[in-house]
Amino acid sequence: MKKQELNKIISIFSISVLLGILFDYFFYDKGLGIAFPLYILLIVFGLFGISYVYRKRIKKDALLLLIPLFFFSIMTAVRSSELLTFLNVVACIYFLLLITDLCFDKKISNYLIRDYVAVPFTPFKFITPFFKSVSELFSLKQKSKDKKVSSQIVRGILISIPFLIIFILLFSSADLAFQKYMSDLVSINVEGETIVRILLVLLVSCAFVGAYSYVFNVKKEVISYKEKKLRIGGIESYILLGSVNLLFLIFISVQIAYLFGGQSNISSLGFTYAQYARRGFFELIGVAVISFFLLFGLDRYIQREKGSGLRIFKILSSLLVVGVIVIMVSAFMRLLLYEDAYGFTTLRLYSHVFIIFLTVVFGLLIYKVLKNGKESNFSLGVFLSAILFLVGMNILNPDAFIAQKNIQRFNDGKKLDVYYLTTLSDDALPVTVKMLDISDESVKGEFAYYMYWKMQGRISSNNWQSFNISRNRAKEIIAPKMEVLEEYKEYTEEFE
Numbered sequence: 001m002k003k004q005e006l007n008k009i010i011s012i013f014s015i016s017v018l019l020g021i022l023f024d025y026f027f028y029d030k031g032l033g034i035a036f037p038l039y040i041l042l043i044v045f046g047l048f049g050i051s052y053v054y055r056k057r058i059k060k061d062a063l064l065l066l067i068p069l070f071f072f073s074i075m076t077a078v079r080s081s082e083l084l085t086f087l088n089v090v091a092c093i094y095f096l097l098l099i100t101d102l103c104f105d106k107k108i109s110n111y112l113i114r115d116y117v118a119v120p121f122t123p124f125k126f127i128t129p130f131f132k133s134v135s136e137l138f139s140l141k142q143k144s145k146d147k148k149v150s151s152q153i154v155r156g157i158l159i160s161i162p163f164l165i166i167f168i169l170l171f172s173s174a175d176l177a178f179q180k181y182m183s184d185l186v187s188i189n190v191e192g193e194t195i196v197r198i199l200l201v202l203l204v205s206c207a208f209v210g211a212y213s214y215v216f217n218v219k220k221e222v223i224s225y226k227e228k229k230l231r232i233g234g235i236e237s238y239i240l241l242g243s244v245n246l247l248f249l250i251f252i253s254v255q256i257a258y259l260f261g262g263q264s265n266i267s268s269l270g271f272t273y274a275q276y277a278r279r280g281f282f283e284l285i286g287v288a289v290i291s292f293f294l295l296f297g298l299d300r301y302i303q304r305e306k307g308s309g310l311r312i313f314k315i316l317s318s319l320l321v322v323g324v325i326v327i328m329v330s331a332f333m334r335l336l337l338y339e340d341a342y343g344f345t346t347l348r349l350y351s352h353v354f355i356i357f358l359t360v361v362f363g364l365l366i367y368k369v370l371k372n373g374k375e376s377n378f379s380l381g382v383f384l385s386a387i388l389f390l391v392g393m394n395i396l397n398p399d400a401f402i403a404q405k406n407i408q409r410f411n412d413g414k415k416l417d418v419y420y421l422t423t424l425s426d427d428a429l430p431v432t433v434k435m436l437d438i439s440d441e442s443v444k445g446e447f448a449y450y451m452y453w454k455m456q457g458r459i460s461s462n463n464w465q466s467f468n469i470s471r472n473r474a475k476e477i478i479a480p481k482m483e484v485l486e487e488y489k490e491y492t493e494e495f496e
Helices: 004-026 035-054 060-075 080-103 114-138 145-174 176-186 192-217 234-257 263-267 273-278 281-302 310-342 347-371 376-395 398-411 418-423 425-439 441-456 469-488
Strands: none
Touching: 004 114, 004 192, 035 060, 035 080, 035 192, 060 080, 060 114, 060 273, 080 114, 080 376, 080 398, 114 192, 114 376, 234 281, 234 310, 273 281, 281 310, 281 347, 281 418, 310 347, 347 376, 347 398, 376 398, 398 418, 398 425, 418 425, 418 441, 425 469, 441 469
């Protein structure tokens, strides 16, 4: 193997091992914070470093994805909401996997829905490149016999070291006498945690070897999918769409009479407005999702007819979308009514956002149907919409928004779930801390009681890797309030 080829494979292994070691240093037994965007940056630097060694230029599509990748990674160090942080981390992993396919060969403009769905399964493609790279590393051939012998010695040592380390760790864990002997010999305290951390480093290193090898050593062919032979006739689709539209019309008529008709109509049935709104929200969302796949499938597999047949399909499809939008408005209103009765929660807020996102997706779908647009354009529109909505949630700061809305309801004379208010993340603390200044001693005492014990149960993290802007700001806000909170640590009479 040429020296240049050797440098290529060594660059992949050296960067992967470094990332494996840094993974342990950044994340093991530490909270998620500033280390996460820094680690993402190092992964990208590794990608550019290997591309320089391979003399390959990364495509524009992959470079553009670095913008949302860095944004969502940075937000993990800004927001402390567990759900939002989870979504940001998932988004970062998704973008990293998507970038592995877009670096040199594919274009995101050619992606279909199935391609986006397949992205999370990309790591399975890393397995073969990993073993191929390992095989190439240990099959180096030299022209000189002496060099060949020396290279074989080096390879033998490299192969032996990881096995020896693992066996020594396992034997040390299994036998205390052997552990003491080895500890005295190498001055290392061998414990179960050490084994876990070393195995974690090896696992992460192997994952990056496979990922980088997949990007640089595997020629990914752009597959041109042919239309499947499955076809749905025009008459069948007309009957299906027509019957569904009729059912939607009947349901919407009921909604107009009751949900949109006012509280008096619902009361006549023996229900309160809140009771009526509480039922059926997730069922209506399920109807909307199923309707999307129904219309998407029909548009893809219907036998295209010209003239009146095509016009009928477009009309029925448009009616279905209108019906779905009315149903989603119904679900949206049910949620508003429920929030008006019981307050805002994380689940309810995200459900609101999901309804709006579904409406946008249906808008893109009906545009595709009416204009006979490409599926790739529709898929790209949905992908960009998902990015924008997650960006919007990060900017909105959900927990602070929820706290603000619930406190506003309380100021309007409605009941406040004080305990739920204290369970929100540190993102909400700049808003919720104002509860210590209200005149209602009962609510103030309950809030102070829960906040005091929440602060007592908090585990303080002093490592820089876990630094988070929201958590740090919360410490600064709550520190001068601790004396006030301590006064209410026994305050339980009013709400037990």
